Amino acid sequence: MSLFENLSQKINHVFSKLRNKSGLTELELKEAMREVRLALLEADVNYIVAKDFIKNVTDKAIGTDILKGLDSSQQIIKLVNEELIELMGSKLSKLAIADRPPTIYMVCGLQGSGKTTMCGKLAKLLSKDKKVLLVACDIYRPAAIKQLQVVGEKAKVEVFEMGQSNPVKIASEAVHYAKDNSFDIVIVDTAGRLHIDETLMEELKALKKNIIPDEILLVVDSMLGQDSVNVAQKFNEDLNVTGIILTKLDGDTRGGAALSIKEVTGKPIKYIGVGERMEDIEPFHPDRMASRILGMGDVLTLIEKAQDAISEEEARKLAKKLKTQSFDLEDYLDQLESIKKMGGMRSMLNMIPGVSGKIKEEDLDEKAMEKTKAIILSMTPAERRDPDIIKSSRRKRIAKGSGTTVQDVNKLLNQFEQMKTLMKRMKSGRFKLPF
Amino acid sequence: MSFFNKLKEGLKKTRENMGRKFFEAFKAKELDGNFYDELEMAMISSDMGVTATEQVLEELKSTLPKKKITKPAEAKEELKRILLESIDYIIPEYTMPLVLMISGVNGVGKTTAVGKLAHLFVTQGKSVVIAAADTFRAAASEQLEIWAKRAGVRIISSMSGSDPAAVVFDTLASAKAHNTDVVLIDTAGRLHNKVNLMQELKKINKVVEREMPDADKRNLIVLDATTGQNAVTQVDVFNDAIDIDGIILTKLDGTAKGGVIMAISADYGLPVYYVGIGEQIDDLLPFNAEEFINAII
Ligand SMILES: Nc1nc2c(ncn2[C@@H]2O[C@H](COP(=O)(O)OP(=O)(O)O)[C@@H](O)[C@H]2O)c(=O)[nH]1
Ligand SMILES: Nc1nc2c(ncn2[C@@H]2O[C@H](COP(=O)(O)OP(=O)(O)O)[C@@H](O)[C@H]2O)c(=O)[nH]1
Ligand SMILES: [Mg+2]
Ligand SMILES: [Mg+2]
DSSP: OOHHHHHHHHHHHHHHTTTTSSSOOHHHHHHHHHHHHHHHHHTTOOHHHHHHHHHHHHHHHHHSSGGGSSSHHHHHHHHHHHHHHHHTOSSOOOOOOOSSSOEEEEEEESTTSSHHHHHHHHHHHHTTTSOEEEEEEOOSSTTHHHHHHHHHHHHTOEEEOBTBSOHHHHHHHHHHHHHHTTOSEEEEEEOOOOTTOHHHHHHHHHHHHHHOOSEEEEEEETTBOTTHHHHHHHHHHHHOOOEEEEEOTTSOOOOTHHHHHHHHHOOOEEEEEOSSSTTOEEEOOHHHHHHHHTTTTOHHHHHHHOTTOOOHHHHHHHHHHHHHTOOOHHHHHHHHHHHHHTTOHHHHHTTSTTTTTOOOGGGOOHHHHHHHHHHHHTSOHHHHHOGGGOOHHHHHHHHHHHTOOHHHHHHHHHHHHHHHHHHHTTTSSOOOOOO | OOHHHHHHHHTHHHIIIIIHHHHHHHTSSSOSHHHHHHHHHHHHHTTOOHHHHHHHHHHHHHHHHHTTOOSHHHHHHHHHHHHHHHHOOOOOOOOSSEEEEEEOSTTSSHHHHHHHHHHHHHHTTOOEEEEEEOOSSTTHHHHHHHHHHHHTOEEEOOOTTSOHHHHHHHHHHHHHHHTOSEEEEEEOOOOTTOHHHHHHHHHHHHHHHHHOTTSEEEEEEEEETTBOTHHHHHHHHHHHHHOOOEEEEEOTTSSOOOTHHHHHHHHHTOOEEEEEOSSSTTOEEEOOHHHHHHHHO
């Protein structure tokens, strides 16, 4: 049972008493809203933000005829959901582009929030049709410059650095360099800092004054708790940020910080980070975030406990990954694990739209699945992410580590390749699974 | 500087922010609904979570009449006692050789904690070797190498992308050859919902068990004090995979209070070993429950 169902059930329960009455009393509505409030707090929505939210929704509900309607509980949830979406920004917000290049983005936030990684992701995303320069202004964290260089290499983007010199100077020089070399976009990576560290906040202000960025992006860890409001408020006060980026949404956090931060800053959430790879970046979708905060996005719980009820959305996501070939052995392994939990391959494939009913019994062999798992587990993370690097010596090592043969490893790799191709053509007919 | 002073200094802003909320509650004239509402707000705002907060309030409400406590100031002492009970654990003393594996989700401060720990053990006259078993994150081993140099300890690392368990194996071999007291294992950040990455930690544990069966082995999870209720799930899943022995709570120098450890400590019986209060090498302190609560309330 996902938390959303939980919440729905709780609200249903509150309402069940009035089956044969028509409509709700205000008291009953209050009780229902209490459940919503608890759900929001569990999701790390800030205490005060949650309180205001509940008050607003309650007022709205009283003003409408929800209270008289038949299916009040569903309507309440719908109202709550809509209100959440509304608050988090109902339309997609793009990054600003300067009239005259270079466009400058300054990326800031707390320590470890994911700034450097996000700089790389943005660089990769934007470099599709723009010339992008990354600038290393974190002069404090050990090996921060080196990290940005590695990230830049992955994103295939040039990195500007001047060692541990003054960040304001580095950034100014970088902008000159970008102008001289006709870069379109400059992304400035800054050091993580506490919002209460006045010295370092002054440094950011000075940076802003000097390079006049077109966007000041605040990178926030989606796992942030109640303190999110203090952090966002202070960064926004000091810098007047232009946008928010939420990271680490590939985890199972409910991400209530998204709502809190949007509430206190009023600034749009522009992108989200969904993994450690350079391509793990997505535009922000308020509707998805709303259902997540209410507990619907708890993928793990869904997979574990809702065998028949895996959401269409999840299934579609998986299908999309398969089709676009961004599906790697890491995902494959995760998938094998989930399959086991969900009671086997069959039920799982039945959830993928377009696949159900097309699988024959003999395609599904659970023992072979275990072998596959052992082989993948003996690979290094890099190998799982990029099976192409698995050459002969690596194959030997993997076979040894998993107690299988090189032939087994070869077979898996070939079939994985095949599967990826097949999956791309999944629409048509039946396909054979690689185990 | 004592733990108390340093933590207090680190928590000064936190206190100004949060402590005030508690403070206001305790300034109330009587123990009425308002008083409890204020307490609820203070506790939830410290990330203690709804469930733990309700439990603590229940207990407070039931003990206050029994003890005939009617003044908010006395209620404050009672609250402290209840909170203290949930996080006050005795940590078994280390024996040498000691192997500490440091794990946790991305960006919480694992590598920094390893650097600080190396320094701490060195000041206690111990020999230390570090295993750079984060072979994944960009420039992870370069970062750790700088910390090792600062602390003046040996580090074993390997090429990026190699097998973390192999790095640990090499480090243990080196520790045995040098008779090293303390082995610190830094691991890659992993979100706990990535099942296969959790297996990797198990594998490292197995290697340690096999290579140094008689060592004192502990698994410490690093939690970021700014994290909300997700920290509970983090502990739950890591503990499931590798049996966590204790917690390192980092970034307490901000305005977040790390109240979530109250719930975690109580539910999992897990002691907090250390707290991180900054980015300098000596910004790691052994945890002291009483002073922690005193600094917060
Ligand atoms: N799972 C996951 N990890 C992330 C994401 N973004 C960043 N990270 C990881 O979080 C840690 C801190 O990221 P980093 O970019 O160094 O943060 P910074 O200190 O703000 O620059 C690293 O281990 C990253 O790989 C994300 O969206 N998902
Ligand atoms: N303010 C503060 N920052 C910290 C603390 N511990 C670590 N950090 C910072 O948090 C960021 C991530 O730390 P790191 O050790 O690389 O995290 P890891 O990804 O878990 O290994 C770095 O910028 C550290 O300097 C702490 O106790 N306080
Ligand atoms: Mg960085
Ligand atoms: Mg690290």
